[in-house]
Amino acid sequence: MYEIISKKSLGEGINLYCISVPDVAFKALPGQFIILRVNKNGERVPITIADTDKKNGTVTILVQTLGKTTHMLSELNVGDSLADVVGPLGVPSETEKFGTVACIGGGFGIAAIYPIARALKESGNHVISIIGARSKELLLMEDEMRSASSEILIATNDGSYGTKGIVTDVLRHLIYEKNIHIDRVVAIGPVIMMKAVSDLTRERSIKTLVSLNPIMIDGTGMCGACRVLVDKKTKFACVDGPDFDGHLVDFDNLMNRLKFYKDEEKASYECHMKQHHNV
Template sequence: MFKIVEEKVLAPSIFLMDIEAPRVAKSAQPGQFIILRMDEKGERLPLTICDYDREKGTVTIVVQAIGCSTRRMADFNVGDYFADFVGPLGRESEFIHENIEDVKKKKVLFVAGGVGTAPVYPQVKWLHENGVDVDVIIGAKNKEMLIMEDEMKAVCANLYPATDDGSYGYKGLVTDLIKDLVQNQGKQYDEVIAIGPMIMMKFVCKLTEELGIKTIVSLNPVMVDGTGMCGACRVTVGGETKFACVDGPEFDGHTVDFDEAMKRQTLYKDEECQKTESYEKNCKIGGAK
């Protein structure tokens, strides 16, 4: 059993939890994920690691309550336990294995969309701790939905918030801001790392390909089982079939077939809608918290 030791709301329907999981915390690296099950009959939820504290033995996750399981998960409180918390899974970010002096010479831009800010944070934090300064864009629909701004400011060189409605920071999409930084502000980047909604990563990659900037994306949105057994996260990368959970989740964004990946995301849409409707019905009649 894995105890929830801290919980807080970051934005409407988005919450953070610190989970007591010493073995996972001991081995976790930026870019990896865990599989969580709330109870013996619970759905397997792949969640990217947001942070980890090896001394305290805790792992931080950030969740958006949009489906049946994640909405039910939001009802858990500090002191409650999850049945399973397995990890770390997946491959860690590639810069972990690069010569740190070579990494320091690169100009890197991270682009985080929505809850994608959570998996971006441990990568930027690791680089900061190793003497590498990077720029970060965090995007959201509006100011209320921006998360982890203060945490990100503490570990990056320059933070650029962007909101679709212009309620905070740059007004426009993250792609508009990338274009502004490069074409109008004279910024030069050797690499972009983009994590967020699939559609956002697709258009970031289209832009960076035009700009000639290497781009890495995380395909965690298509994962289901998390171990490569179910095959639900099959993606085409460079003309070859890959499994996001075991071959990734990070890939060269310019070689990913995003249209295929986005279609795969809709495979269980009907089932999820039915489960969510059932959950909402139970809530109304007092069958759930």
């Protein structure tokens, strides 16, 4: 159980894992996530399910190495096992037929949006995907996103591929210059990106869903760690989300809450590196 079946590096600090979790693979729907622990005393880390293979009982996840736990995960290899995995968690994303849907992904958000884009296309939507990275070499899952979309548009900060700029520049061009009619937007990525997308679409009243990533602990709605403010009301992202209406989310509150344990996270990472790697 929880064995790593394959591991592929997609660049500095980004790994794609295929993990054996038959129960989760069988039930998971687009937009849902797992909470994993690397070892029995370890922190619980929420990670979006990027893909499933029901026949072989595996789930695919893409993980960006940031702090202690994701670093420990990056050191595991094929044949190693995680301590445990719970899921699928969260409310599945809405993937009915809406018309034209723009799916916007940045960073690990590209892996998270991939199953949603695919399901939206299968439901008969015209899916315009917009994905971005700092430069061409850092762009994730382009082939997968291409196959999951009706059209794909790419933005790189340095202009090495696609439009020079960020994903919101491409969306703004579509909506305001090309006057493309978009029925719905789904955006997953850094909080600042989801906020910028929501600000852009609010002006044209285009329904926009974002997937929130607050710190989580139990993932069952009991601990309150993942509380977010949506329409001035407290919601728990693990059970009420992670998808919410971007026009109603208090992004500043989310950004502040994500910074809350920065000193402890830094100390924990440094302590781990000192103990295990002598650095």
